[in-house]
Amino acid sequence: MSFKNVHDDGASNDNRGIAASLIEKMENYQFVFVMYLMRRLLGITNELSLALQQNDQNIVQAMRLIEAVKVQLQDLRETGWEAFLEQVRSFCEGNSIPVPNMEDHMRIRGRSRREGQVITHFHHYRVEIFCEVIDLIAQEMQNRFPETSTELLLLLSCLDPRDSFSKFNIHKLLRLAELYPEDFTMTERMMLEDQLATFIYDVRHDPDFINVGDLGGFARKMVETGKHIIFPLIYRLIELALVLPVATASVERVFSAMNIVKTDLRNKMGDEWMNDSLVVYIEREVFATIDNEAILQRFQKMQTRRMQLPPLSLTHMPHISSTNAGIGSSSSMHK
Template identity: 35%
Template sequence: MRGEWNGLQALFMKDCPYAYYVHCFAHRLQLALVTASREVASIHKFFEKLTFFVNVVGSSTKRHDELQAAQSKEIEKLLETGEIVTGKGKNQVGTVKRAGDTRWGSHFNSICSLISMYEATCTVLKIIAKDAKKFAQRADADSSYNHLKSFDFIFILHLMKEITGTTDLLCQALQKQSQDVVNAVLLVRSTKALIQDLRENGWDKLFANVVSFCEKHDIEVPDLNDCHSTTRFGRSRLEENQVTIEHYFRVEFFFTTIDKQLQELNSRFSEQAMDLLTLSCALSPEDGYKAFDINTICTLVEKYYPMNFSDQEKINLPFHLHHFLFEARESSTLKNLSTIQELCSCLVAAIPANGQPKKHLLLDRLLRLVMTLPVSTATTERSFSAMKIIKSKLRNKMGHEFLANSMSVYIERDISECISYESIIDDFKSLEKRNVRL
C-alpha cells in the first residue's frame, strides 16, 4: 500500500490528485522499528541470542528459582559494598523477560531486564553448563555464556536499549484508542529529533556506558585503535579492507542501525504528512485557543484542501474564523475545550433539526476533513481483531448486518455497559405491535 508507482497509493492518486497518503500510525510501529534494525546482520543475531538466553535460563521452574536466588545474592553483595541503597520499592527480585511480537514495548523491557539481571543470568548459565544432565543443555549454556561475555553483545545490548527506549514512548502512546493530532505530531517530531541527536552526539556517552558495564562484569574491552578486518578472510588476506575497531563499531553498528530507524520513521511519517498534521494543529482549542492561528488555517485550506472550498469561501474563511475565535473565547461551552475532537463534537451538537448549522459552516467542514486523518491509532486495528473473536468457526455464516451490530456492541463496550436490560426491554415494548400468525 505504500507503493507510489504500482501500489494502492498510486491508484488513489490517479483518480484523486488531492488525496494524501498518511501511514497508519498504530500498525505495529514497535515491530517495524525492530525489523528495520534487524536489517543489520549483527542486530538480527543479537535478538536471536537474546531470545535464546531467555529460553535457556527460564525454561523450567528450577532454573527460574536459581535465577532469582542468584539475583538475591547479587543484591546482598551490592548492598554490602554500598553500590545500591535500600528503600521502599527498590531492589526488587525480577526475572528476564521474553520479547513478544504482540506486546508493545516488550523488546525494550526484555533488554532492560537482561541488563538488570546480567550477573544472575551469567551465574545460572555457569550452573547449567556444569551440572546439566544432558550434553545439549550443557553446550547451549556454555555457548550462551560465551556470547553473553563478549564485547560485541554488550555493545549492541546498550545500543538497542538507547534506541528502543527513545522510541518506546511514541510506540506506547500510539496504541491508545484515541490520540490527539497535536500530541501525535509532537511525539513524532521529538522521537525523530532525539534519534538524530543520538546519532550526532550520543557515541561518546554510549561507549562510556559500555566500557563501565564491561569493567564492572570483567569483560575484556578491545583497544579502539587496533585493526579490525571487515572481511571473513582475516587480516593477512585483504589488508586494504582493514579498519580500526572504533570505525567498525561506530559505522557498522552505531550509524547503520540508527540510520535504519530514521529511514523507517521518515517513510511512515513523511514530510508531507507531518506538514499536513502540523498545519492541522492550528485548529487546536487548547489553552483558550492559544494555538488557533487563522493564517495557518488558511494555508492549510489553500495547500491541502483547495477542491473542498470555492474561491469565494476561501475569501470568506479568515473573516469567519475571526468571528468564531471571538465567540469561542466568550462562550462557556467552547472556551474550555482541549482537543480538535471536542471542538468538532461541540459544533455537531449545535446543528439544528434541519441538519445544517446556522454558522461556522466553513470551520465545521474543515474539521470534518481533518478528522478523517488516521490518527485514531489502534482503534481500527482493534476493530479488525474483534472480527476474529465475534465471527468464529461456530458463527461463520452470520450476515453483514448482524456482524456489524455485534461488533458495535463489542468495540464500544464502554457505552454498551451503561445500557441496562430494563431499558432494552422497555424499548422493545415501545415498538409497534406486529401481526402474529396463529
C-alpha cells in the first residue's frame, strides 16, 4: 500500500497526517537528490562489498574491485556532476517536483535569520552533499585499504596457482617476505630466492598441480606430495597468504553481523560477550557441526559447579539398574 492510499483511505486522522507529512518530504528536490546519490554510490560499491564478504576470496579480483571503486568515485566527483544533476532534474520534472535554480540563494541551516548568512543552491548540493559524501566514502576506502595493505594483497596474489602460476614473481615474493621480518630472517630470505626458482620449475612440470584452482587447494596438495618439507620457506609464505584473506573477510562479516547481534535490547553488552556472540554467529556453519552434548560437558568441566548438568539426550544417560534404583527389591518394599 502506497502513502497516497494511506492518505486517501486511512482509518484515522493520525495515519492520514503521517502519510501526508511523508509524502511532502519525499516530493522534495533534496530527497530525490540524496536518493539518487545513494543509489549511485551503492551501485559502485556493491560488487566489492559482496566480494569481501565471501569466505573463499579471490585476492586478485578483490584488488581489482578496490581499484575500480576508487577510480569510479574519483571520476564521479570530477566529471559526473553534470550528468548526475540532469538525471535528478529529469526525474523531478517528470513527477512535478519543483527544481530549484542553482544560482539562487538559500539560508545556511542552523543559522538564525538575524545572522543572514546565505549560500547558493549550487554550493549546497555540489559541495555540501555531492562532494562531501563522495569524499567520506573515498576516505573510508583509503582507511580500510591503505597502500600498504593493497601492496600486501597484490604480493600475495603472486602465489595464485591458476593458469600455471601465471602471476608468479620471485622479486615480489621476496618483497612479501621482507614485510614479515619476524617470520623470515635475513639468511632465510637469501635461501628463499633459490627455493623459489627451483619451486616454480618443479610445480609447473608436476601433473599433480595442473588442476589446482585456489591457494587452499595448493597448500593441501603441497602437504599431500611432501613439498611442504622440501620447500619449507615457500610453504610458510603460503600459510601467511591463507591467513590474511580470512581476516579481511571476517572483518567485513563482523560489520554486517554486528547490527544483528547487538540490538537495541542488547546495547549494554560487554566487549568480551559481544565478541564471543559474534564469533558464534559468523562461524555458525562451523559450530553447527559440533555436538551440543560436547559443548555442555565442556562447560561443566570448566570449573566446579554446585550441580551436575543433565545430559541432553537419553543416549548419554548412565545405565540405572533396578537394583541400584531400589525398584522391585524386597528391602525397598519393606522400607
